[in-house]
Amino acid sequence: MGRTTTNTKDRLVEAAIDLIYARSFGSVGVQEICVRAKVQKGSFYHFFRSKRELALAAIDVLWQRLQAQVFDPAFADDVPPLERIERFFVYSAEFQRAQARVAGHVLGCPFGNLALEMSTQDDVLRDRLDALFRAAERHIEKALEAARADGSASRVDPPSAARAVFAYMEGALLMAKTRNDPEAVVTLGRSALALVTACREQSACAN
Amino acid sequence: MGRTTTNTKDRLVEAAIDLIYARSFGSVGVQEICVRAKVQKGSFYHFFRSKRELALAAIDVLWQRLQAQVFDPAFADDVPPLERIERFFVYSAEFQRAQARVAGHVLGCPFGNLALEMSTQDDVLRDRLDALFRAAERHIEKALEAARADGSASRVDPPSAARAVFAYMEGALLMAKTRNDPEAVVTLGRSALALVTACREQSACAN
Numbered sequence: 001m002g003r004t005t006t007n008t009k010d011r012l013v014e015a016a017i018d019l020i021y022a023r024s025f026g027s028v029g030v031q032e033i034c035v036r037a038k039v040q041k042g043s044f045y046h047f048f049r050s051k052r053e054l055a056l057a058a059i060d061v062l063w064q065r066l067q068a069q070v071f072d073p074a075f076a077d078d079v080p081p082l083e084r085i086e087r088f089f090v091y092s093a094e095f096q097r098a099q100a101r102v103a104g105h106v107l108g109c110p111f112g113n114l115a116l117e118m119s120t121q122d123d124v125l126r127d128r129l130d131a132l133f134r135a136a137e138r139h140i141e142k143a144l145e146a147a148r149a150d151g152s153a154s155r156v157d158p159p160s161a162a163r164a165v166f167a168y169m170e171g172a173l174l175m176a177k178t179r180n181d182p183e184a185v186v187t188l189g190r191s192a193l194a195l196v197t198a199c200r201e202q203s204a205c206a207n
Numbered sequence: 208m209g210r211t212t213t214n215t216k217d218r219l220v221e222a223a224i225d226l227i228y229a230r231s232f233g234s235v236g237v238q239e240i241c242v243r244a245k246v247q248k249g250s251f252y253h254f255f256r257s258k259r260e261l262a263l264a265a266i267d268v269l270w271q272r273l274q275a276q277v278f279d280p281a282f283a284d285d286v287p288p289l290e291r292i293e294r295f296f297v298y299s300a301e302f303q304r305a306q307a308r309v310a311g312h313v314l315g316c317p318f319g320n321l322a323l324e325m326s327t328q329d330d331v332l333r334d335r336l337d338a339l340f341r342a343a344e345r346h347i348e349k350a351l352e353a354a355r356a357d358g359s360a361s362r363v364d365p366p367s368a369a370r371a372v373f374a375y376m377e378g379a380l381l382m383a384k385t386r387n388d389p390e391a392v393v394t395l396g397r398s399a400l401a402l403v404t405a406c407r408e409q410s411a412c413a414n
Contacts, residue, residue, distance in 0.1 A: 168375050178333060
């Protein structure tokens with residue numbers, strides 16, 4: 001693709017991210033996205049068949065951004081495995097603070113927001129978000145496999161404990177958004193490791 | 208109020224609950240609510256100044272319903288205090304199953320849904336939901352005070368542990384909705400008590 005084509009498509013994706021993340025999927029129309037991206041409405045349908053298709057592209061870009069800014073640094077192996085999980089909450093809170101400085105409001109998890117708004121209305125979006133949550137859980141699971149191997153959590157069941165920790169993260173981000181206070185992620189995150197020790201092999205929570 | 212007046216207002220509230228809970232706040236218009244409630248649009252503005260005001264009335268009715276169907280039975284003192292918290296997850300899953308049977312989809316927490324969709328867009332709704340979450344946390348906190356008193360969780364910090372358990376509940380309901388599987392609330396709920404033991408007096412998570 002030439003420079004202009006790439007720029008036009010990218011501008012539409014960035015406009016969608018900014019508008020939908022700051023408000024909601026339903027409150028943002030194609031027209032408004034085009035105005036913000038400085039793109040003619042006719043061009044929109046050259047790149048995307050629908051607002052949903054643009055949302056899927058926006059989800060992919062945001063996911064890469066969250067990998068680079070939160071997941072990769074949090075789960076890097078420069079600290080012991082369980083500290084990576086604690087760091088996941090600290091870095092998530094930092095991401096929320098940075099977003100709040102720009103938007104003037106805690107925005108929460110972009111994927112959790114979309115999941116609760118759209119899951120009953122659009123199975124394509126729901127499936128994508130479900131797959132993405134499983135990829136997020138996989139980061140936690142790998143840290144827990146390392147904690148099992150080095151003996152720091154020798155009896156943990158990594159898959160079920162990872163699901164518990166990630167659900168707790170989504171809950172913490174929901175509370176932070178509702179209170180408009182990013183520090184809730186830090187405070188709640190201090191209990192996250194308790195969920196790890198609860199999910200031992202053959203325990204009740206290993207489903 | 209006469210019977211007709213009461214019925215008209217109630218019908219609008221019930222239509223709003225059904226439509227908004229099954230989809231989202233933004234995707235449902237006053238016109239559609241009136242059609243479902245079999246009410247003329249002119250009458251709508253006799254009872255409510257705006258869709259937001261109707262939503263606030265719907266939140267109150269749903270809150271009463273959740274008290275009767277989930278909170279009151281879960282936190283009744285016929286079982287030991289910590290069992291009440293486990294039961295909160297079991298009864299919440301049952302509520303989700305019942306909703307899913309009618310709606311054909313897991314609907315999640317009606318308040319969590321609205322909080323993530325509307326918190327950046329409407330501070331009046333956000334404040335109401337924030338207050339309601341604090342009331343929900345208070346149920347958990349009272350059970351934890353009882354657990355402290357009877358020695359089953361003698362060193363727990365009830366306020367911070369209640370916040371952790373409730374955030375975890377919201378996260379579990381978010382995952383259940385995204386996976387379209389109410390059983391996720393049961394499975395994840397099996398780890399909820401771990402958050403209680405993590406929040407001891409003067410521990411890191413007592414903010």
